[in-house]
Amino acid sequence: MIRSGSGQGFESLQAEVMDLLDRLPMLKHSEWIERSLSTIVQMTGEDLDRLDWKIISSSLRDMEKAFEMFYPYRHVRKIVIFGSARVSPQSAEYLMARDFARAIAQQGFMVITGGGGGIMQAGNEGATAERSFGLNIQLPFEQSSNPFIAGDPKLLNFKYFFTRKLFFLRESDALALFPGGFGTLDEAFECLTLTQTGKFGPAPLVLIDRPGGDYWHDWNYFVQKQLRGRGLISADDRSLYTITDDINVACEAIGSFYLVYHSCRYVREKLVIRLKTQLSEENVDRLNTDFSDIVVTGKIEKSQALEPEIGDETFDLPRLTLHFNQRDLGRLYQLIAAINQMGAASPAAAHPEQK
Numbered sequence: 001m002i003r004s005g006s007g008q009g010f011e012s013l014q015a016e017v018m019d020l021l022d023r024l025p026m027l028k029h030s031e032w033i034e035r036s037l038s039t040i041v042q043m044t045g046e047d048l049d050r051l052d053w054k055i056i057s058s059s060l061r062d063m064e065k066a067f068e069m070f071y072p073y074r075h076v077r078k079i080v081i082f083g084s085a086r087v088s089p090q091s092a093e094y095l096m097a098r099d100f101a102r103a104i105a106q107q108g109f110m111v112i113t114g115g116g117g118g119i120m121q122a123g124n125e126g127a128t129a130e131r132s133f134g135l136n137i138q139l140p141f142e143q144s145s146n147p148f149i150a151g152d153p154k155l156l157n158f159k160y161f162f163t164r165k166l167f168f169l170r171e172s173d174a175l176a177l178f179p180g181g182f183g184t185l186d187e188a189f190e191c192l193t194l195t196q197t198g199k200f201g202p203a204p205l206v207l208i209d210r211p212g213g214d215y216w217h218d219w220n221y222f223v224q225k226q227l228r229g230r231g232l233i234s235a236d237d238r239s240l241y242t243i244t245d246d247i248n249v250a251c252e253a254i255g256s257f258y259l260v261y262h263s264c265r266y267v268r269e270k271l272v273i274r275l276k277t278q279l280s281e282e283n284v285d286r287l288n289t290d291f292s293d294i295v296v297t298g299k300i301e302k303s304q305a306l307e308p309e310i311g312d313e314t315f316d317l318p319r320l321t322l323h324f325n326q327r328d329l330g331r332l333y334q335l336i337a338a339i340n341q342m343g344a345a346s347p348a349a350a351h352p353e354q355k
Contacts, residue, residue, distance in 0.1 A: 055160075062163035069133070069156055070171050075355045078110045078133070079254060080168050082187045083119025083178030092210035094122045097178050100208060100247050101126025104176075107255060108353030112171060114164075115155055119178045121146035129154070133171075135164050169194065173355075174204045174254040179215040188219075195240050196233070196329050202264065202336055204257040205241040206250045216243045236330030239337075258352035260343035261336045262317055267306045271324040275339065277346040278302070278318040287320075287338060294331045296323040 024030050043056070081101060087093045101111050101123040111127035113120040115134025124132045125148045134149035136157045149155045158164035169191070177188050188207070194200035207216040220243055227233045242253040262274040279287075279302070288299045303319040305312065320339075324332065343349060
């Protein structure tokens with residue numbers, strides 16, 4: 001990295017920038033690189049102070065390291081585990097989180113934790129360092145890395161909470177939350193908010209307690225009484241999460257979500273749902289009958305990759321397209337569940353852990 005702002009450091013940086021500009025038209029993602037460079041150039045003409053530039057520089061550095069670390073594992077689905085840092089290794093919650101992480105890793109998934117103690121340590125212990133990541137945060141106190149991920153190349157220390165949280169969600173294909181304090185509840189509600197508004201996922205969200213525990217049931221009682229009861233959320237929003245005290249149920253909720261469903265994106269005004277196997281015409285007709293309420297215009301249709309998807313890694317996957325109302329996310333999750341049931345017997349459904 002070039003650290004100096006003068007002398008040989010500046011000359012080296014100048015040469016690198018000129019070389020990049022020469023190569024830019026040939027680079028795969030030239031449009032987005034150009035946009036990023038243009039934004040940096042534009043900011044140099046604005047009244048930003050030293051702290052502003054420190055934030056920009058450090059957050060970019062956080063992202064650079066995280067992109068590099070996760071890239072080799074981009075084709076393996078990952079489960080983020082959230083929960084209290086205060087529980088002891090002897091507690092029922094710790095043992096439950098450890099056993100869940102072990103079970104989900106044995107199914108081929110990888111685990112991401114915050115790299116600290118408590119539930120985070122349980123996640124890294126259960127999955128082992130080989131099958132897990134730690135996204136730690138640089139603090140003047142606490143939050144040292146737990147012994148099950150310390151020293152591993154898949155442990156990363158972030159400077160900022162916001163870049164750390166970005167990668168928790170960007171890299172996760174499912175979220176598992178165990179009992180915790182304000183931070184855990186913040187993560188639960190933030191993930192639900194992002195899910196409900198379509199800014200994250202679709203992805204399964206599983207709320208796991210110790211056997212016989214009532215932490216998430218009490219939480220859900222409040223949500224249903226105060227939020228649902230006042231009309232602040234819809235009844236279908238209950239489909240956004242699963243509550244359980246059974247590891248097998250938790251693992252099934254995650255694995256079954258990716259039996260046929262692969263991923264989705266918007267192409268202009270259409271929601272494109274990528275599938276691992278083709279659905280029959282009869283099944284698509286059933287989907288149109290059962291989910292016409294979330295289609296703004298037209299109907300759910302089978303499709304191949306659309307023109308803007310050319311070159312995408314998912315190019316060869318079959319698709320469904322629809323004009324989704326972008327409001328009823330709970331119903332969208334129900335649609336995905338129906339799709340998975342329809343194609344569950346396909347050989348393509350055998351490896352939900354693979355992207």
